[in-house]
Amino acid sequence: MIDLENLPKTKFRGKNITLAHGAGGKAMRDLIDEIFVAGFDSPELTLLEDQARFDLSNLNKLGNRLAMTTDCYVVDPLFFPGGDIGKLAVTGTVNDLAVGGATPLYLTCGMIIEEGFPIDDLQRIVASMKSTADSAGVRIVTGDTKVVPRGAADKLFINTAGVGVIPETSNIQANRAQAGDVVVINGYVGDHGAAIVDARGELALEISTVTDCQPLNDLITEMLKVCPDIHCMRDATRGGLATVLNEFASSSEVAIQLDNTKIPVREEVRGVCEILGLDPLYLANEGKLIAIVSKEDSESLLAAMQKHPIGKDSCIIGAVEESPQGKVILETGFGGNRIIDMLIGEQLPRIC
């Protein structure tokens, strides 16, 4: 958790959110100025307009298509091993832009805060958002704050929406997987899900797994340099690896064959799953991308990924086949096969 001593001291230190902080008047203005504008430190925010503005000419230089995405974050608890809701809220939206081939640029930030929430925690979360935005090279340019009475929301929810620009050379789509392609991942699956389970402390587990929550855009830039024609790419968040692969198989009308022995899962994460009856293939990740590329491209792509700090454990975990269309099949390692369906029901609520 970010140390409060390293953050600028405001008049809100030690205080709590009241309904007045969401009422549109002076108290809200003060909170916005001291916590959000100062914390996010973006030129657009200091103008105090209700909208941020950018020259289209600068966007045109980066590509020919605007990409737009949004996510709400309701993770519980707000602080967990390796991250917090702020880091998650920036990372998730940056990644949703980046996996489509877009250069992420600008983020909005909407906060729904429960009356009584500690402003110190809010300042920590804003600092975490700012630091994550900096590391991803994006700016938080406009926002909104709502306060609801005690009991009407659980502590804090964040929404971020983001825009980015896609270069002309890129054409990443869920329906472009074809027989002969291979499936690549940039590392271990399930770390985020396991870290949240651990943070909830309900199971008295003592594990050292931290969330994999990390912006993927820098890795993706390196990937696109050596392999501009990535066919499909998505980050495996809620619903995990299994869900993303099912989406690809279904959209592309192909089969995806996975090799269970190749899918990287930490022993600890496997242990958590065994205790709780979970499947690591469905566990949430916040820094894992799944890419489908031609076999010819895969070798140079993998080499480039493995050179990157967040891609060093990258590997090929499966291949695309013609049939059975729309199915994801796991080779269990004993010559057996098992169909990996979309997640049915609920694994863990409020995972992100």
Add this chain to the structure above:
Amino acid sequence: MIDLENLPKTKFRGKNITLAHGAGGKAMRDLIDEIFVAGFDSPELTLLEDQARFDLSNLNKLGNRLAMTTDCYVVDPLFFPGGDIGKLAVTGTVNDLAVGGATPLYLTCGMIIEEGFPIDDLQRIVASMKSTADSAGVRIVTGDTKVVPRGAADKLFINTAGVGVIPETSNIQANRAQAGDVVVINGYVGDHGAAIVDARGELALEISTVTDCQPLNDLITEMLKVCPDIHCMRDATRGGLATVLNEFASSSEVAIQLDNTKIPVREEVRGVCEILGLDPLYLANEGKLIAIVSKEDSESLLAAMQKHPIGKDSCIIGAVEESPQGKVILETGFGGNRIIDMLIGEQLPRIC
């Protein structure tokens, strides 16, 4: 409230949201397909990508700057006289774009839903968003759904973010008011606030006031035709007319003198305010814009506004003066003056 009989019958009729609807798997996919994709009916949503994409060349035709904004909506109750949270969520973001001179284009939609929420109500709200988006000429192009356990949120919160394009001719900013300018409004203030108070039913009022919730972009298009050089413009939502004028006075370092006899307030709204000790100048609106323009432009502007269905009650309510800088002053009508400060404290929680 939108009649369910007029909406497509889905397999969810009469059912309630469960945690599985937010888990990222098959249940969520079904809900998204049948309620959101079918309800919003946008080509971008049917692609089922995590991001929407648009040709920048189409945006370049509309102007030279991209505008971006966001708002969270936590209004209580969800349905109220003349509107609902869905209408509000589209209108609010459309208006935040339009008052800056932007042509609103694309909206994102993030929903945080409490477990147990009736899916029929969700379908009604989505239909209301779609109908409002259609009337404003915008599309809802991407979204996100989170479900939280019972008690972790009060029924439903919505976030929308929006992008639009600002034409080269427009330069609307809160710091451009100057002495000699006049202050224009497009009608009665406080209707939204009064309608919400009435809808809560706590005061056993029997009034017929409905929310003024309405997209302003069509009216603003007509305004910009006759008066391209609008100096300042903002919609008076949370914090009301008083807050917007204080923001203009402060950003532009001018005084704003209001004539109390000219500010349109319905008798009923005035009555609600008297009973509750509220001031209509601070009451929320969801379809009222305040524009500051030169005196020379004001006559033709007013004529154009009065011709528009949502501008027929437009009038001049005040003037900009040099000093006292940063102050908003109300002539009370008996030769007296009163300083109208920013809203201190809280008027009505969860008004929008």
